[in-house]
Amino acid sequence: MSLRYGLLGLLAEGPASGYDLARRFQEVLGRIWPAQHPKIYAELRRLADDGLIEVDSEGPRRRTAYRITESGVAEIRRWLAEGDVDHTMRLQPLLRSLFFWLMEPDDLDRHLRREVEFYSGMAEQYSAYAERKDRGEFGTAPPVQSMRVTIEAAVRLSQALADWARWASEHQPPAGHPSTE
Amino acid sequence: MSLRYGLLGLLAEGPASGYDLARRFQEVLGRIWPAQHPKIYAELRRLADDGLIEVDSEGPRRRTAYRITESGVAEIRRWLAEGDVDHTMRLQPLLRSLFFWLMEPDDLDRHLRREVEFYSGMAEQYSAYAERKDRGEFGTAPPVQSMRVTIEAAVRLSQALADWARWASEHQPPAGHPSTE
DNA sequence: AAGCGCATGTAAAGGGTTACATGATTGC
DNA sequence: GCAATCATGTAACCCTTTACATGCGCTT
The missing domain is CATH 1.10.10.10 (Winged helix-like DNA-binding domain superfamily/Winged helix DNA-binding domain)
Structure with a gap:
C-alpha cells in the first residue's frame, strides 16, 4: 500500500x-x-x-x-x-547478526569490516547530499525541506549501523588472539 | 529467501x-x-x-x-x-517524512511526538533486555552472545530514530508560533 | 544507419499476510 | 464439561521482483 x-x-x-x-x-x-x-x-x-x-x-x-x-x-x-504507521524494519543485516555465532571468526571479521565500510560510505553520501541542501543548492521549497529531514534520518541510521558494526567487531573474541582466560 | x-x-x-x-x-x-x-x-x-x-x-x-x-x-x-547482504531498509516512517510538507503543522506535531514515544519505548525495551543479558540471566552460550549483538543494533537504531524524530520536530517551523521573519 | 537512452508494458514467479478452519490437550 | 491454549494447516490475496518484449526518438 x-x-x-x-x-x-x-x-x-x-x-x-x-x-x-x-x-x-x-x-x-x-x-x-x-x-x-x-x-x-x-x-x-x-x-x-x-x-x-x-x-x-x-x-x-x-x-x-x-x-x-x-x-x-x-x-x-x-x-x-x-493512516497507521508501519514500524517494521526487516533488516537482513540484523537477522544475520543473530547467527554470527555460526561463523568462522575470520569470515565474521571480514563481514563486519565490509559492513562498516558499506554503512560509512552510505552515511557519507547522504551527509554530502544534506550539506548541498543546507547550502541551498536545491532551493528552500517545502518538499526540499521535507527531503532534508528524510536524508537526516538516512544519515543517522547508516551512522548508527556503521558504529554498531564497529562495536560488534570489537565485541567479538578477536580471531587469532584467544582470550587469556 | x-x-x-x-x-x-x-x-x-x-x-x-x-x-x-x-x-x-x-x-x-x-x-x-x-x-x-x-x-x-x-x-x-x-x-x-x-x-x-x-x-x-x-x-x-x-x-x-x-x-x-x-x-x-x-x-x-x-x-x-x-551470500549477498541485502541492505534494503524499507522504512515506512522515512517514506512518510518525505511528505511532511503536506501535513498540517498540528498533525505533524502530533505524529512526531508519537514517533518519539514509540521509538523511545522500543529503545528502552531493548535496553532492558540487553541489561538482563549482560547480567548473565540467559547464560553466556554463543547464541546468546550473538543475540546480544543483535539487540545492541535494535537499541541503537530505535535510539537513532527517536532522536531523529525529536530533531525533526525542532527543525519544523513550530505550529502556532510563526517565525519572526 | 547504428546505437543508445527513453518509455512503457506483460508474464511469471517469489515472498508475505490475512482469513478461515480444524482438532487436540490442558486447566479449571 | 468448558474455555483457553497448543499446534498445524489451506486458500486467497496482495505486494514485489525479474525476465522478457517492444518501439520511438535523438545523436553521431
Whole structure:
C-alpha cells in the first residue's frame, strides 16, 4: 500500500511520468523504499482509475505524465494524518547478526569490516547530499525541506549501523588472539 | 529467501517445532524480521524436502519438532559467509517524512511526538533486555552472545530514530508560533 | 544507419499476510 | 464439561521482483 502513497506524494510536487517517478524512486528512495517500474506503471493506472491522479500531458515515445487531483491530495493527506504507521524494519543485516555465532571468526571479521565500510560510505553520501541542501543548492521549497529531514534520518541510521558494526567487531573474541582466560 | 535462513539459524540452536519458531519470531524478531505461521510451516516442509532439516520428535497435538541436519548447518554457514547482504531498509516512517510538507503543522506535531514515544519505548525495551543479558540471566552460550549483538543494533537504531524524530520536530517551523521573519 | 537512452508494458514467479478452519490437550 | 491454549494447516490475496518484449526518438 505504501508505494501508492509514495507515488501520490511525489506527484503532489508536480506532474511526472512513470519513468520520472521510477528514476526518483531509484535515486532518492533506492534504499528507503525500492520500487521497480512494472509496479509503478501498474499502480499509476490504478490511481488513475480511482480518480486520484489524471493524465497531465502526453509526449514523445508514449510518455504519459500524470498530475494529482484534488481527491488525490485529500487522500494522501488523510493517509499521513490518519493512516497507521508501519514500524517494521526487516533488516537482513540484523537477522544475520543473530547467527554470527555460526561463523568462522575470520569470515565474521571480514563481514563486519565490509559492513562498516558499506554503512560509512552510505552515511557519507547522504551527509554530502544534506550539506548541498543546507547550502541551498536545491532551493528552500517545502518538499526540499521535507527531503532534508528524510536524508537526516538516512544519515543517522547508516551512522548508527556503521558504529554498531564497529562495536560488534570489537565485541567479538578477536580471531587469532584467544582470550587469556 | 531470508526466512529460510532465519529458520535454519534458529534450528541450529536446537530442535524446535513450527509453533516454537513462530513464537520466537514474534517475540525476538517481531520488528526485525516478522514471520507468520503459515509461511513458517510451509518453509519448514521445504527445508525438510531439501534435507536441510529432519523430524526430531513428534508430540501431542500433532506437534512436530525438527532438528537441523549436517547439510543444513553447512547451508546456513555458506549463506552467512558467501551470500549477498541485502541492505534494503524499507522504512515506512522515512517514506512518510518525505511528505511532511503536506501535513498540517498540528498533525505533524502530533505524529512526531508519537514517533518519539514509540521509538523511545522500543529503545528502552531493548535496553532492558540487553541489561538482563549482560547480567548473565540467559547464560553466556554463543547464541546468546550473538543475540546480544543483535539487540545492541535494535537499541541503537530505535535510539537513532527517536532522536531523529525529536530533531525533526525542532527543525519544523513550530505550529502556532510563526517565525519572526 | 547504428546505437543508445527513453518509455512503457506483460508474464511469471517469489515472498508475505490475512482469513478461515480444524482438532487436540490442558486447566479449571 | 468448558474455555483457553497448543499446534498445524489451506486458500486467497496482495505486494514485489525479474525476465522478457517492444518501439520511438535523438545523436553521431
